[in-house]
Amino acid sequence: MNAEGLVEVVLPGKVEPEGLELRYGAVPTAGPGQVVVRMEATGVSFAEQQMRRGKYYDQPPFPFVPGYDLVGTVTGTGAGVDPALTGTRVAAMVKTGGWASHVLVDAADTVPVPEGIGPAEAETVVVNGVTAWQMLHTKARVRAGGTVLVHGANGGVGTVLVQLARAAGIKVIGTASPRHHDALRAQGVTPVDYRAGNVAARVRELAPGGVDAVFDHVGGPGLVDSWRLLAPGGTLVSYGSAATRDVEGSKQLPVLKILARVLLWNALPNGRHAYFYNIWAGARAKDRFRARLAADLTQVFAALRRGDISARVAARIPLDRAPEALRLAESGTVAGKVVLIP
Numbered sequence: 001m002n003a004e005g006l007v008e009v010v011l012p013g014k015v016e017p018e019g020l021e022l023r024y025g026a027v028p029t030a031g032p033g034q035v036v037v038r039m040e041a042t043g044v045s046f047a048e049q050q051m052r053r054g055k056y057y058d059q060p061p062f063p064f065v066p067g068y069d070l071v072g073t074v075t076g077t078g079a080g081v082d083p084a085l086t087g088t089r090v091a092a093m094v095k096t097g098g099w100a101s102h103v104l105v106d107a108a109d110t111v112p113v114p115e116g117i118g119p120a121e122a123e124t125v126v127v128n129g130v131t132a133w134q135m136l137h138t139k140a141r142v143r144a145g146g147t148v149l150v151h152g153a154n155g156g157v158g159t160v161l162v163q164l165a166r167a168a169g170i171k172v173i174g175t176a177s178p179r180h181h182d183a184l185r186a187q188g189v190t191p192v193d194y195r196a197g198n199v200a201a202r203v204r205e206l207a208p209g210g211v212d213a214v215f216d217h218v219g220g221p222g223l224v225d226s227w228r229l230l231a232p233g234g235t236l237v238s239y240g241s242a243a244t245r246d247v248e249g250s251k252q253l254p255v256l257k258i259l260a261r262v263l264l265w266n267a268l269p270n271g272r273h274a275y276f277y278n279i280w281a282g283a284r285a286k287d288r289f290r291a292r293l294a295a296d297l298t299q300v301f302a303a304l305r306r307g308d309i310s311a312r313v314a315a316r317i318p319l320d321r322a323p324e325a326l327r328l329a330e331s332g333t334v335a336g337k338v339v340l341i342p
């Protein structure tokens, strides 16, 4: 790989993972308010699986550099930025652009990574950790002793969510493929096989009075079950539409359908609540959004240092082998996050 210059992975259009391209150039210079981050770890998220199918609800036009989040060291600062940032390790959520050896980021969008946390470990909890933290602590607000249902409990977001909930004294029922059940039991989670097809009935057996919250990234028809499984006063947090990843057609329609349901359910006088969680909600109010993101990611890093949550790196794969990394992440055979490294 080109050690001195810029290397970027480009998504040229709707392609199989092998259709990703490499682009080489000069390392960018930080403009006013910006820093250059030399990437040490960048993640393969579910978002890139949707983007390569043209199915992420607000992806930019092709071609573009994917990469939702990254961790790296600041190597240059622009005008108005404290030069002392140079040499520090930071994390950033960029939605696209992270799959590159060097990334320009607004300094205000970077969050310091504490000493003692390695780049790949930190990477696993940037978007996944903030998502899990905000859904649990800002949206659902379940008390200790309560019970929640986490779909995809062994996935990237699910893993962090489960551990944060357990650390807060919350009981967890988690759906996952059977091969993950032992790992879930070891974390104190009651596993349910979503592939067996009777998820709602099984959850009702385990929690006859309903659950205090359901976290649902699957969407599709099963979302109605998620709503019906709530106890009085319970909260549904829908945050994805994994069920429609391979369905041809509009990228916005699946989310719009969920939003319509959420509106309808909230209008019912039944004391239950539904949200569609979007990590970018409120991003137009930049200062408030940045402050909240930084505060929440800092909490997640602290939870990682305390050992409340553990980082699960499924594989470390060099950036120039991004197709292999995406293929692996999509294979459904790994537990934890596939991380790209320089």
Ligand SMILES: NC(=O)c1ccc[n+]([C@@H]2O[C@H](COP(=O)([O-])OP(=O)(O)OC[C@H]3O[C@@H](n4cnc5c(N)ncnc54)[C@H](OP(=O)(O)O)[C@@H]3O)[C@@H](O)[C@H]2O)c1
Pocket: 045, 046, 047, 127, 128, 131, 151, 152, 153, 154, 155, 156, 157, 158, 175, 176, 177, 178, 180, 194, 217, 218, 239, 240, 241, 242, 277, 278, 279, 280, 332
């Ligand atoms: N709204 C937001 O702001 C936001 C932010 C971040 C992520 N997300 C969404 O979060 C979701 C998860 O992302 P991720 O990176 O954690 O993905 P991931 O690591 O691929 O995990 C997804 C998990 O979903 C499980 N799964 C698949 N189909 C399922 C079903 N029908 N029922 C229950 N579980 C099922 C899989 O479980 P098995 O391996 O056990 O089969 C897999 O572990 C994505 O849909 C993503 O778009 C949304």
